[in-house]
Amino acid sequence: MDKRMVLEELRAYYRQLKGTTEYLVKAVDGVNLEVYKKDILGLVGESGCGKSTLAKTMMIDLTPPLQYMGGRLEIISRDGERFEIGQFKSRDEVKRRLWGKHITYVPQDALNALMPTIRIKKIAYDVLRSHNNDINFQEAVKTTKERLAELDLPDYVVELYPFQLSGGMRQRVVLAMATLLNPEILIVDEPTSALDVTTQKIVLKSLLKLRKLNLVDSIIFITHDIATVRQIANRIVVMYAGKIVEVGPVDSVIRDPLHPYTKGLIDSVTSIEPEKREKGISYIPGQPPNLIDPPKGCRFHPRCPYAMDVCKKEEPGVVEVGKTQVACWLYEGGRKND
Numbered sequence: 001m002d003k004r005m006v007l008e009e010l011r012a013y014y015r016q017l018k019g020t021t022e023y024l025v026k027a028v029d030g031v032n033l034e035v036y037k038k039d040i041l042g043l044v045g046e047s048g049c050g051k052s053t054l055a056k057t058m059m060i061d062l063t064p065p066l067q068y069m070g071g072r073l074e075i076i077s078r079d080g081e082r083f084e085i086g087q088f089k090s091r092d093e094v095k096r097r098l099w100g101k102h103i104t105y106v107p108q109d110a111l112n113a114l115m116p117t118i119r120i121k122k123i124a125y126d127v128l129r130s131h132n133n134d135i136n137f138q139e140a141v142k143t144t145k146e147r148l149a150e151l152d153l154p155d156y157v158v159e160l161y162p163f164q165l166s167g168g169m170r171q172r173v174v175l176a177m178a179t180l181l182n183p184e185i186l187i188v189d190e191p192t193s194a195l196d197v198t199t200q201k202i203v204l205k206s207l208l209k210l211r212k213l214n215l216v217d218s219i220i221f222i223t224h225d226i227a228t229v230r231q232i233a234n235r236i237v238v239m240y241a242g243k244i245v246e247v248g249p250v251d252s253v254i255r256d257p258l259h260p261y262t263k264g265l266i267d268s269v270t271s272i273e274p275e276k277r278e279k280g281i282s283y284i285p286g287q288p289p290n291l292i293d294p295p296k297g298c299r300f301h302p303r304c305p306y307a308m309d310v311c312k313k314e315e316p317g318v319v320e321v322g323k324t325q326v327a328c329w330l331y332e333g334g335r336k337n338d
């Protein structure tokens with residue numbers, strides 16, 4: 001399969017000063033993942049588990065207090081050009097060579113990211129000109145109208161100011177601006193959480209369209225919402241306390257979650273199905289750990305109903321169960337018996 005990104009034991013920590021003592025917040029701590037062409041990955045996990053930090057690290061957007069601590073990150077372009085995290089001398093170089101062109105990130109607060117007093121056509125012109133100094137304004141407007149049409153937005157949107165757009169329209173315009181240069185990888189952080197259900201669906205449709213038309217090769221969709229992941233993603237990536245604990249095809253992970261944490265996450269989703277509602281709302285007991293001093297062994301062990309002695313002492317390796325990869329001692333040497 002065509003790889004677009006490879007992460008091996010990737011680590012990025014925040015340096016935090018309390019008084020005169022420095023602490024390290026281990027937000028991305030030994031992450032392994034391969035992203036393929038045509039992938040739509042749903043990256044899920046509780047608040048604070050490191051999803052946004054992983055996105056920033058994938059973007060090689062490492063500014064203090066966030067610091068790269070080791071491991072590999074490789075981005076592979078459609079033409080086979082390879083970019084390694086360690087090769088860049090400055091953030092400016094990363095910005096010039098990677099952002100927008102090969103990888104792009106739409107952050108959580110993207111709805112407010114567009115300058116309200118600059119017309120869409122001028123914003124798009126600036127994006128396109130940052131990678132092609134020779135482009136003229138008319139060409140830039142034409143390219144922008146084409147991309148807007150691909151996302152089912154009318155031509156006249158180029159003439160508008162961001163404050164004139166509704167939430168859903170603005171989110172699609174943000175997606176259009178972020179993908180004007182057809183980057184291989186698009187990372188979107190909670191793109192639908194501030195929208196009503198109907199508008200959410202329109203935004204999800206736009207994302208699927210970007211993928212289907214090959215305007216982007218791979219999408220990483222960060223969310224708390226497993227129902228949304230089910231609608232859009234082909235694979236689900238479950239993160240807990242700075243680590244990936246399970247990766248697999250979306251349907252099989254949701255139907256038959258392997259890691260006890262994934263099971264807890266899925267069980268805690270409120271359901272509209274009466275038989276599930278009757279069981280009541282379940283939740284994962286306890287709190288996620290402090291990432292300055294996470295538990296030894298498996299980081300989930302203090303909250304895990306299946307925790308064994310080994311879980312408290314040693315970190316589990318990754319085991320393949322069917323098409324799913326899971327980091328859990330229950331599966332070392334075979335399938336869990338229960």
Ligand SMILES: Nc1ncnc2c1ncn2[C@@H]1O[C@H](COP(=O)(O)OP(=O)(O)OP(=O)(O)O)[C@@H](O)[C@H]1O
Nearest residue numbers: 014016025027046047048049050051052053065291
């Ligand atoms: N600037 C910072 N300095 C120190 N620690 C930080 C900083 N930003 C985030 N963290 C910590 O890093 C950890 C991971 O945070 P991150 O925002 O990546 O999680 P998340 O899974 O994206 O959460 P959410 O779903 O709430 O956005 C958390 O413990 C958080 O408190």
